[in-house]
Amino acid sequence: MINEKIRDKEIRLIGQEGEQLGIMSSREAMKLAREAGLDLVKVAPTAKPPVCKIIDYGKYRYEMARKEKEAKKKQRTMEVKEVRLSPNIDTNDLNTKANQARKFISKGDKVKVTLRFRGREMAHVNYSKQILDAFYEKLEDVAVIDKAPKMEGRSMVMFLSEKR
Numbered sequence: 001m002i003n004e005k006i007r008d009k010e011i012r013l014i015g016q017e018g019e020q021l022g023i024m025s026s027r028e029a030m031k032l033a034r035e036a037g038l039d040l041v042k043v044a045p046t047a048k049p050p051v052c053k054i055i056d057y058g059k060y061r062y063e064m065a066r067k068e069k070e071a072k073k074k075q076r077t078m079e080v081k082e083v084r085l086s087p088n089i090d091t092n093d094l095n096t097k098a099n100q101a102r103k104f105i106s107k108g109d110k111v112k113v114t115l116r117f118r119g120r121e122m123a124h125v126n127y128s129k130q131i132l133d134a135f136y137e138k139l140e141d142v143a144v145i146d147k148a149p150k151m152e153g154r155s156m157v158m159f160l161s162e163k164r
Helices: 026-036 059-072 093-104 119-139
Strands: 010-014 020-024 040-042 051-055 081-087 110-116 143-152 153-161
Touching: 010 026, 020 026, 026 040, 026 051, 040 059, 051 059, 081 093, 081 119, 093 110, 093 119, 093 143, 093 153, 110 119, 110 143, 119 143, 119 153
Parallel strands: 010 051, 081 110
Antiparallel strands: 010 020, 040 051, 110 153, 143 153
């Protein structure tokens, strides 16, 4: 809210240099803002009494937009990368997949490790947990288990993320 849109009887006023001008009526504050050739902007509407500041509103909006853009730049979306294994995987293949997962995790992505069963492989589900455990042991220094290995249909799934 700016200028005449501020309807509160009493407000706490902050001057253009950031100094406290105290609690006063919104009319008096509006008069001070006009004398300075600036706008009266409500910066903390939930405070008791609301806090208003004498500033150039256009400049204030520009600064807020810039801060928001800067914050957006710093945040990163987390992707979920998938590594597929099979129950009869050999140790070298497991090492290759683990190195691939290590790259994903070091970039900050989550890794979904899927162990797919086809046909008669479903008879040996109990052995497959050991494969996922061995896979995790290779990544233990950089990763932590988000979601423990669990059967989902014809595949066993485990989620890993970066260790903090």
